[in-house]
Amino acid sequence: MRRFFRCLFLLIPVTSVVLQSCSDQSSTVTPNLAEYRGQVNEDKISKSLTQGVPQTSTPSGTLTIWTPDYKGLNEVVQDKINSTITDLIARFENRYNLVDVIWKKYPDTYIYKLYSDRINDGLGPDLFLAHNFMIPELSRNNEISSIPRQHIKFKSLRSRLENSYTINGQAYAVPFLINIQLLCYNRLKVKDPPSTFSALADLSQSGVSTAIGGTFLDQMWGLSGFGASIFGTNISDRSKLAHGLKGWIKTLYQLDQQPNFALFKNSTAMNKYFMQGQLSIITCSSIDLPLLREKLGDETLGVSTLPSINGVAAHSRLTGASFVTNPYMNQNQRDIAYRFINFSISTDQQQQIAIDWGSLLPVNKNAEFNHKLLPIYAVSKQAYSHSFQLNSSEINALSANFNAIQDLFDDATSGLIDPDNASQQIVALLEVSQ
């Protein structure tokens, strides 16, 4: 018997080496102990030896992930998102080779409905990449589970993102991608980007075609210049907010009267004219930069922060997508899901994603870059420092009357209704919602 065990102990390392050499996985420069152990654990002899011992270090099983296929998004940007997730999954499966990831994409027009239906059955994906705007709604319907802070490396995330995933002090999501509002310009037509709003107006007056686009929320970055704040920690009182809104609406309206300036409700159309060269300066999102870069070229596309107004830096809104977790996973599925989340927000993965995009600001604050090598990173970081992230109650308040607020804002900036009246009504609608 003793000789048998001696042979067995000799056999195990030999088997390990043989198995490793037979593996179809390509070798990596850095030894991957988890992978090696996983391969050894596949062996029947090893399995019989480790029976009854919980394998905490080598996760095995299946992980299901759903992501939205944004119908309104440009194909290039959607492909970029898809390739980012494909690569991330491939790297994760390479790292944990006993884990099989099943990734499904569904159109964003019905993915949330489908997710709700599946959750009602106890089914649905383990992880769901949801828009930050949807997190409060999913949480309210108990369709996502809270995430224990000890399991996820929340401390590695940028502090301003906390509003996006925290509801009543509990974490319900983990940010994965951040989208920041920036100013894009055509270097062939504009030598230096305007740092102030008056400089932007001057450029427009001098014949440089300029545009500001997006929804009501996308255009609220100029409100800070009028001493008002609609969301965040320093929310203005009613009269101050109404006054600030009136001032910003009037400014936009006056600028819109100029021949070389346009307000776009649809930012997709604005991007299109910019790529065709008909617009020289536009407000843009960091997520659109791969598309703009592909069409205009690295040399032509200039990126800068949004201009300050009345000496106050523009406060733009942060958006993005976060991973949320299924409340009905079993322990093993939950363990794999948390591993995947930690893997996706880890410093090296976030750096890899940022490099692949050439524009995205990593959610991981430790993922630093040389500013000279990646100048957009510096611009994004500066824009991020003045940005604000809506919290769950603000999202709830806004979503209740969003269409009415949007219509009032559009009519006022088009001159159809009085800005003073419009701003009063918008403030009232926001208060009613809250």
Added chain:
Amino acid sequence: MSVNQQINLEPLSNFVTEILHSLQRPAVGVQLLLIAGSFLLAIVVVKVLNPIKNASFFQASGLLTSFFSLIFLSVSNVILTALLLPKGLIADSCSAILLLAILLLTFRLIIRFSHGRHQRLVICYRDRLVFPIFICYCLYLFVQTFGDPNEFLFTPILNLFATPFSIADGLSLTVGMFIWINFSSLFVQTLEMLLDGQHALTLEASKALYTLLRYGLIGLGLFVIVGIIGVNPTVFGLITGGLSVGIGLGLKEIISNFLGGIWLLIEGSTKPGDIINLNSLDNSAEPFLLAKITDCGLRAVTVTNVSDHSERIIPNNIFFSNQITTYTKNHNIIARKTYFGVSYGSDPAMVIQLVTNAIKMHPEVLSDPPPSTTFIAYGDSSLNFYVKFFIQDVMGGIRVTSELNLLIWETLKKHAIEIPFPQRTLHFSDNCSIDQPNEEGVDSPDSNFL
């Protein structure tokens, strides 16, 4: 192209993995256990406890089991709601069972209040159309619940003849075609029942028309399915070309029968209800063997032999390429003859007049063409006549002939006209002796002389 490139089993393996992944979740396991438990409990209650005595109406159709399953599932639903656990699978099961119960009840009532052919039709289409569709619906619900129907059904798994084939394509060609064939039959038969007697066509012609319509619908369905699958036209052409050779060699008879069937239906030369003489198709048969065409299919015609009511299935090309004697092509009349003789003492002219008048009195003998009695020969012991008459009921020839023979007998008897019969007179010579059998009962060698 290698085999690996031609076969892609990823959608199937993904689906299986997703099911296994779902089954590992406690919330799913609990629901599935409750569903299975509810079914088992319902079966036990119905079979063992038998709660409703003499309730064969409900029990026979499985309605009672469905009803109890619904009750137990509803209780499970309440329990899961109270425990704040997901209950979607239970709700889906309830919906499916409720739908099944409604279908069972509906069919049970229809079967109860229908009779004969209609009842058989209802049962047939319940089993061949409605239940298969219901099963397909349940399977789709299953795929939709546990996986991604788009990926599972529509991702190509096989590349054949430069055409990608998915599971949906395979199902369309098999299950889809099966359902479509049955649906076409149901549609045509429903149309037939609704329009029964409300059109100018004869029964036989309308049957032929409905048969054509049915096969037309089936053909249309086949073309639509092939079109949806999107078979590569070039490859389709090549396959068709290859098939042409096959048709020329091996499938000649089948195609010949098929095309013959279509042509016969279009031409209308033979149609259901026609009366034909089988002797023209089968020389070994009796010279006058009447049969009725009961069905005209695309491969064969079914005829019912009038004499013994046996059925014959005769390939269409035999009808197409042979001379057929039919009694119902353009006019539904048939000529029949009967023979009789009278004694030499009778007046033949009077016999002709009497018999002809008597025959005309029979209600089924047509006046146009008129019946006739003909003096045909001087027989050995009688003057021989034959009577020719026309009747409309082609199948009633023997019956009417018998009735007319009786009529002739009565007429001749009434006028004291003798119907003679052959008589033989034997004359024995005087020296001829008749031997008696010997004691052993054996005839003498000369006994055969007589």
